[in-house]
Amino acid sequence: MTTEPEREPVDVADVHAAHAAIDAYLRRTDSAPERLPGRGRVADGVAEAVAREAWDSVxxxxxxxxxxxxxxxxxxxxxxxxxxxxxxxxxxRGLQLLGYRLDETLLPGPDIAAG
Known part of the structure; x- marks a missing residue:
């Protein structure tokens, strides 16, 4: 038996947060053409805009x-x-887990430099 905390619930929650933010962004900006057909993914630029918008709100x-x-x-x-x-x-974190590449200023860390 291990004493390490399980990461899966946090990871799943992060992925759900990312999906919810992407969906809200697409509804608000009418960016449906930015969704890549058949793969359920959006363009990397949309993912970056979603992350930037989250940090801008902070x-x-x-x-x-x-x-x-x-x-x-x-x-x-x-x-x-x-x-x-x-x-x-x-x-x-959820966007990263989904495979999106984000500018380093948008990544969570001790000194978030987003803006």
Missing amino acids: IAITPPPPDPATDPGPAVEPPEVAERRAEAMAIA
Whole structure:
């Protein structure tokens, strides 16, 4: 018996998040021609746009860092930003698991440089 955590449920959830984001993007942008016929895939550019849109939504609601002169305490990320960040990370991981190549600025990591 192993003590390693099982990754499959997280991976499946990430793939579902990616599929949901792709479907929402296609419905919103009317990009149906971007879907590759018979394979259930979209063009890599669409996948990248989906990931970029997810990260842009995080950036849009992230407050500016506190001014050290007026607020010397540590910056606390609001819960809605943390939730949106987790969603964006799941989408990016799911897109990777589905085989899409993403720009490195869109990949989840310790220092997300998306924007």
